[in-house]
Amino acid sequence: MNHKLSPHHRPAPSTLSRVRQRLLRPPSATPVDLHGRTVVVTGASEGSLGYETAAILAAWGAEVIVTRRSGAPELAASIAARSGGAVRGQDLDLGSAASVSAFVRWYAQQVGPRLDVLxxxxGIHLDLMADWKExxxxxxxxxLQWRTNFLGPFQLTLGLLPALRAAASHTGDARVVNVASHLHTRGRNAHLFTPNAPYNSWVAYGTSKLAMLHxxxxxxxxxxxxxxxxYALHPGAVFTNVASKGLDGHATLERVRGWLAPVEGFFLLTPEEGAQTSVHCxxxxxxxxxxxxxxxAQALASTEAEDxxxxxxxxxQTASWVAHLP
Incomplete structure (x- = not known):
């Protein structure tokens, strides 16, 4: 395991760090030998859960393919240097059906016929500081959240399904891990088929995450x-780049968040800590x-998700939409 990711090579925690550990009790996945396994992690930009998820899986021996909308090869080089593992990058825009189809073709041609874990x-969360009315x-x-958080991942999963099923046939264990949110409880099954009115961006986000559980x-x-x-999961309250992007256009709030960053960093999970449940699944x-x-650990999903x-x-319905894409 790479020393940067191994607890055995980290400096002894400070008193403040020990207090934080006792208060938050951050989750920790148990290391597993992943040599011989191939994993795709979408949305692995720096400062994200995906970046840390990919780094941990690569450090444990998996061959990892990471994606983001542009610059994925450079991102892969960064994660490979961090983890000491085998990492490749390929651009992927989950909001574009053509981009998803191109990625599926690239995977089959450049990686192989099997995929152990997707x-x-x-995902995106529009403007954390306002409820969009339109x-x-x-x-x-x-x-936009429905398109990026659910339709794109569903199309990708369906496209990679033959490779996932081939891996399951070969090893008896292949997985799709959907990073959702506890905010799936804000979604309702009726909204999956008829958009909620009046529009509320938080409800729309919750609906997209409810769909990921389904x-x-x-x-x-x-x-x-x-x-x-x-598998579906809530990563916890995490200090990531998503929150920063959600403040775009709110200059005063961005400054305030900058001042409060040390406090947030104390009470929120780090991206590496937040990635642990993804790695566990x-x-x-x-x-x-x-x-x-x-x-x-297993948790209770909403009653809506259990239908x-x-x-x-x-x-x-979504598979039919994918089947009719140009």
Whole structure:
């Protein structure tokens, strides 16, 4: 394991750090030998959960492919240097059906016929400081959070499904890990099929994350007997680049957040700590699929997410949309 990521080579924690550890009790995934396994992690930009997830998995021996909208090869070099592992990068825009299709083709041609783990980490949360009264739309006309947080990952998962099923057939264990949020509780199943009115950006975000739970649960129902399972998770309250991006255009609030950064850093999980539950779901041996996790442990999902009929309907409706893409 790379020394930068190994607790055995970190300096002894300060008193303040020990107090923080006792207050927060950050989760910690158990290391697993991942040599011979291939993992895709989306949305792995610097300062993100995806970056830390990829670095940990690479340090544990996996071959990791990381994505972001542009500059993925340079990002991969950074993660490889950090982890000492094998990391490749390929650009991917989850808001573009053409980009997702191109990535799926690239994977088949350049990586191989099998994929052990797909971590659907990439996502957006529009303006954390305001409830948008009108939806922002993607180029193809969808509410932007729905398009990026659910439709893109679903298309990607469906495109990589043959490789995931091939890995499950080969090893008996392949996984799709969906990074969701406790805010999935703000979504309602009715909103999955008819946009909520009046529009609220927080409800729209929650709805996109609720859909990610449905996708993970339905994946296990469909393919669990083959050894391919889906997992959904809440990473915890994490100090990441997502919050900073959510303050774009709020100059005063950005300055205030800068002043409060040390306080936030004390009370919020670091990206490396927040990545632990993603890593746990991606690697923990014999972990039951079709479940929701937080802090490296199974947690209760909303009753909306447990409606299997809705999961099936959403899967079939979205798969039909993917099938009719140009």
């Amino acid at each position: 971590v659907n980490n990439a 939806p922002r739309l993607s180029a193809d006309g969808f509410e 996708m993970a649960f339905e994946l296990t129902r469909r393919y669990g007997a083959e050894g391919l399972n889906g 991606a690697t923990h041996p014999s972990l039951a699929g079709g479940r929701y996790f937080t802090a490296c 299997a009929a809705v999961s099936t309907r959403l899967w079939e």
